Amino acid sequence: MPKMLIIDDDLHLRKLVLTYAELNGFQCKEAENAERALSIVHESDFDILLLDIMMPGMDGFETLAELRRYSQVPVILLTSRTEEYDKLLGFNLGADDYVSKPFSPKELMARVSAVLRRSGGKASDTLQFGKLSIQPAARTVLLEDHAINLPPKEFDLLVKLAQNEHIVLTRSQLLEKVWGYAYSGDVRTVDTHIKSLRERLGHYRKTILTVWGVGYKFEYKQEG
Structure with a gap:
């Protein structure tokens, strides 16, 4: 059974989501609150985690920044603030999705399921994108039902x-997440591995975009 933590100072909302x-x-x-x-x-x-932004004491942004120091658990931000800056800040801090209040509980649960699918959580062990299937636990990749053998770092x-x-x-983030904090290699290592990975993905190479x-x-x- 997947486990969820609901973080919000509004008792009524917490009970509704629960x-x-x-x-x-x-x-x-x-x-x-954040401390709890x-x-x-x-x-x-x-x-x-479902995390409200506007809370007394530490707000959701501060809480997310602290959390990301030691955990990559998926986080959906809940907020009545809809400014683009707030959304960008949340994503840059490591949020997985952003849901504006008031929201439909059914829509929220659909977002939760989507985030868990992307993260390889208990809702699904497979990341599925068209005919590209990625199975993190089994460390396998299928492209149009054919297995692709990827070197460990490319996988x-x-x-x-x-x-x-x-x-x-x-x-730098990819170096830290894939090679580990102790890795001291040049960031160009990432470019080299991305180039090789794209070649192995065939026409699905276009799923990996360069942000110059x-x-x-x-x-x-x-x-289509």
């Missing part, structure tokens, strides 16, 4: 990009 989440098969915990949430995260593992790069679909990852001067992002467009 009700729908439990009906969809989630085991839920609640936190009314971070304490709970240190004590238990979760598959996804890790593909998974990390696919798990963060539509989000730009800098070369920044890094790369994964973006799948439905085939």
